[in-house]
Amino acid sequence: MKILEITGGTKLSGTIRISGAKNSAVALIPAAILADSKTTICNIPEITDTDNLCEILNHLGVVTKRASESIIIDPSNIKNNEIDEEYSKKLRASYYFMGALLGKYKKVVMYFPGGCSIGARPIDLHLKGFEALGAKVHIEGNKYTVEAEKLVGCPIYLDFASVGATINIMLAAVKAEGKTTIDNAAKEPEIVNVATFLNNMGAHITGAGTSTIKIEGVKHLHGCFHEVIPDRIEAGTYIIIGSLCGDNLKIDNIIPEHLDSLISKLQEIGAKLEIGPDYIIISKGENYKTTNIKTAPYPGFPTDLQQPFITLLTQCSGESKVEETIFENRFMNVPYLCQMGSDISIRNQTATIIGPNKLKGKEVVATDLRAGASLVAAALVADGKTMITNVEHILRGYENIVEKLTQVGAKIKSREI
Numbered sequence: 001m002k003i004l005e006i007t008g009g010t011k012l013s014g015t016i017r018i019s020g021a022k023n024s025a026v027a028l029i030p031a032a033i034l035a036d037s038k039t040t041i042c043n044i045p046e047i048t049d050t051d052n053l054c055e056i057l058n059h060l061g062v063v064t065k066r067a068s069e070s071i072i073i074d075p076s077n078i079k080n081n082e083i084d085e086e087y088s089k090k091l092r093a094s095y096y097f098m099g100a101l102l103g104k105y106k107k108v109v110m111y112f113p114g115g116c117s118i119g120a121r122p123i124d125l126h127l128k129g130f131e132a133l134g135a136k137v138h139i140e141g142n143k144y145t146v147e148a149e150k151l152v153g154c155p156i157y158l159d160f161a162s163v164g165a166t167i168n169i170m171l172a173a174v175k176a177e178g179k180t181t182i183d184n185a186a187k188e189p190e191i192v193n194v195a196t197f198l199n200n201m202g203a204h205i206t207g208a209g210t211s212t213i214k215i216e217g218v219k220h221l222h223g224c225f226h227e228v229i230p231d232r233i234e235a236g237t238y239i240i241i242g243s244l245c246g247d248n249l250k251i252d253n254i255i256p257e258h259l260d261s262l263i264s265k266l267q268e269i270g271a272k273l274e275i276g277p278d279y280i281i282i283s284k285g286e287n288y289k290t291t292n293i294k295t296a297p298y299p300g301f302p303t304d305l306q307q308p309f310i311t312l313l314t315q316c317s318g319e320s321k322v323e324e325t326i327f328e329n330r331f332m333n334v335p336y337l338c339q340m341g342s343d344i345s346i347r348n349q350t351a352t353i354i355g356p357n358k359l360k361g362k363e364v365v366a367t368d369l370r371a372g373a374s375l376v377a378a379a380l381v382a383d384g385k386t387m388i389t390n391v392e393h394i395l396r397g398y399e400n401i402v403e404k405l406t407q408v409g410a411k412i413k414s415r416e417i
């Protein structure tokens with residue numbers, strides 16, 4: 001088992017370069033199989049989620065070649081093999097093979113996806129979208145067979161602006177006959193990144209980034225060159241860390257507009273930020289004021305930054321509230337933050353944080369990816385040593401976190417026990 005050992009209390013300065021967005025990359029890799037020829041995607045983060053997707057590609061007979069941050073994906077000899085549970089359960093995004101294989105072959109057989117246990121996370125909206133396009137869905141335990149004689153474009157309304165369902169329906173609809181409209185589509189930057197990729201491959205998608213996406217089906221898609229956008233959640237996590245213990249810490253290679261909701265909350269508490277065209281410089285401020293946040297689909301405050309932000313709120317003077325509206329089980333970091341000395345209570349989907357509290361190093365568990373990020377942030381400001389177990393969760397989403405934090409002065413070590 002891997003653990004992280006962090007000794008808190010050091011000021012962080014220097015530059016952290018943000019990697020490609022996990023949530024884009026994990027959709028782009030499966031999307032690449034829709035092409036008939038080779039694709040190159042650059043700025044791919046080296047995290048276990050992307051490694052696991054490459055394993056699935058190889059299982060399908062797709063040739064992949066990785067060179068540092070790029071990947072070449074050649075689907076010329078792809079076979080529509082069943083995707084076993086051992087592959088699908090390793091990550092949430094394995095479900096993008098549903099849309100991609102259905103779009104390409106009109107048939108996919110695979111198992112329910114894995115990912116962080118932050119709520120029930122059903123995939124009914126994905127399946128309803130496939131059914132609307134003409135597919136039949138057969139479920140046997142955890143195994144899904146989705147099959148269509150032909151896919152025909154149609155209007156689809158999503159009951160919730162789901163990121164996964166919006167992307168999966170786009171993947172299935174790009175090669176459907178005629179026009180598909182997705183209403184109440186998710187508007188996250190990662191969706192725009194995937195739509196741009198598909199258009200570079202020859203698809204006809206308009207409206208990505210708005211709540212109505214229109215897709216005119218095409219017969220063939222070809223390989224192309226594409227770049228993954230910077231990871232706004234990784235950036236947001238390090239910006240939060242900078243507001244806790246930064247000393248002119250530069251978070252570089254970002255798109256600041258993607259972080260507007262976080263930036264305005266940081267400004268509200270009185271954080272010291274300098275915003276450049278593709279970077280933010282942040283230092284620890286004094287006497288932070290409280291604020292309330294409520295998570296919402298983009299451009300609202302991201303659920304993925306809610307947990308790290310709670311760590312920051314433990315250092316604000318007074319009472320703050322955080323309401324989680326997207327996932328039912330996203331406060332699993334809170335008991336550990338309390339063990340470290342913070343004063344947080346949870347009622348229904350709202351956490352009340354009373355600060356500021358001096359945090360102390362403890363043995364804690366990263367129950368999920370962003371809970372892990374919240375604990376890393378807490379450990380960096382805590383007195384003494386924190387030992388974080390279950391760090392596999394953190395490594396699924398943060399490229400080279402140990403190296404990146406060490407480079408700016410953090411005392412952080414990764415150890416096998």
Ligand code: UD1
Pocket residue numbers: 023026092093119120121122123124125126127160161162163164165186297303304326327328
């Ligand atoms: C994606 C992100 C995740 C982020 C989340 C919300 C990836 C790989 N993961 O997850 O990091 O936290 O968006 O920004 O991109 N829902 C249904 N039925 C469905 C689909 C979703 O009820 O078929 C519900 C979910 O349970 C949840 C809400 O809709 O309550 C939002 O989920 P969704 O946007 O789909 O999140 P994911 O795509 O799983």
